[in-house]
Amino acid sequence: MVKFTFLSENKTDNPGCMAEHGLSMYIEAADKIILFDTGASDLFAKNADFLNLDLKRIEHVIISHGHYDHTEGLPCFCDVNPNAHIYIHKDAFEETYGTENGVLDKEPCSILWDEQTKQGILERTILTDGTYKISEDIVISGTIPNVEGIEATEKFYIKTMSQNGQVELLEDEMKHEQFLAIRDRDEQGISKGIYVFSGCSHKGVIPVIRYAKEIFPGEKVLGLIAGMHLYSADEATRNKVVHEIVKENIGMVMPVHCTGIKAICDLKAAMGEHCIVATAGDSYEY
Template sequence: MHRREFLKLGAVASGTFLVGGTGRFGSFLDAPKEIPTTDRLVCTNLVDNIYDIFAKGGKIGNLTITRNTLPHPYGSEVSLLSEHGLAFHLESFRGAEEKQILLDFALTPRTLTNNFKGLKVDPATADALIISHGHEDHYGGLPELAQALQGKAKPGLTLYAGGRDTFCHRWVVQPDGSKLDYGELKQGELEARGLKVVIAEEPTVVAGHAFTSGHIARITDFEMSPPAARLEAGAVGSACDASFHFPPGTVKMEAKPGDLVKDIFWGEHATAYNVKDRGLVVISSCGHAGIINSVRQIQKSTGIEKVHAVVGGWHLAPYPDELIAKTVAAMKEINPDYLIPMHCTGLRTIMAIQREMPEKLIMPSTGTRVVFGT
């Protein structure tokens, strides 16, 4: 690609970030569509980094929380496994209608399959699948699951991804220069196993009950994608074209296919529900786009201000205290009723939430079921 062409593409990317979700990346308000409302959402954390059998459950405010404890006698049932990864089962109700969505698929098929059994979740009853972004700790169990569902899944079972870059090869470059392979989810393999893949760059209704954020505009000046994250450049014009993944406003030399370029997680998206009489439940996964940006994007695209809960990863574990403080302050301003910080959020952020908003904090744990709504 010529440099002039790259700069033109860079300007397009930059404009999209600056305008905050209008323009190319629209909202429900641009082209009025009905924003689905559900009476109740039952969110099961199938797999998370944390497994704490002493985390508080029961009735907390207007939530009902069921914790998973060890089987008694031990060994009589499947015990849950925990690992660096995330997976959810989302079951929602509107009147007599019930829908089930699987969001993200942990790091290993072994853990995901084990916890499906332990939590008595049958993946064959899923109405839709969502993948948040192309990191292995979120898609790891998906290829095997797609294989296991062949001939058993509901007809036309669809996987929603937030951008074509979900299917690019990911890497992490360590400070000493060594590279960690973060994997590549192969769209063709999933399709060959019978899944339909939809790239949802715009806010998209899923299974008639949930919706995705579409591309998340970067509106805060303190949130950032992980500095060590890299994406393997693909051919010019492809989803992994390097020019698409340089941060807006930066000037870079043209990259050749195979080069590792900074990963800005262009196609990462969040999932949300609008729960009747409660408000938005926003579910981030890694939160590389910024947890505040993610919540703001969902608010902006729906025109709904009230946030009932923020669930999922904030990706602040590796970041300095100053960034944690700014994020927690911005979340305090949004003022959700509940915060369930998981996965890559990190202990220092959980402690900051406990200091600043103790009444909102619900501790995460693998196997937890939270009922939002009536």
């Protein structure tokens, strides 16, 4: 059984739950309780309280990448739950900036904690790089390999200081983005397949799917729950991604967060009932 509830998402139609530009999911699977991302504020905790989900029960927190809309709720979580293990990629702490129509954003999109908060969180954090097994059935991907021909839909830049004191911008290769893959088993312990959770898929959702299948060779992808970062993609790019997802023959796809309404509609049109439009407060069990 895999059960998950959206604590933070860009939209909601659940009275009593609020929405924000962020993502957070409460996951119960493979005998563990997991928090995947923490949204852009403490809103995830307020929604959890409204939904009667106890954050103190969470054993593991996986942070998908080092952007504020997935990490700003973590200080709040740490105040509520002092025991859960936290997993963040080792390269997730650079000061990074996004772009809009080719123009660099004025404000950073990276983790916004102050230094004291950061050091407190790092004391209980496992820094990932390659794949990391929480158990035989729960795996954090670590750095997602590039796939030839797949281009990111938005570029991000790391702000650094050169040796002569000049500010430099280096393209962020998004090595710090990682996904969560969970194997689901039947009552006899036989694998039914895997569920893949991705925060933004900045390297592309197709690399996410392919790497998940590489980590779990021979397993069927039963579900893909993912931000796909297609909100700014043109029609040709959206069509290409939708076509590739359909070819993967995934049992269920939930495009969330940064996927964008146009791409969500494209996926729904192509996949029908196999595409589910999820919102904050929604809960699913498989």
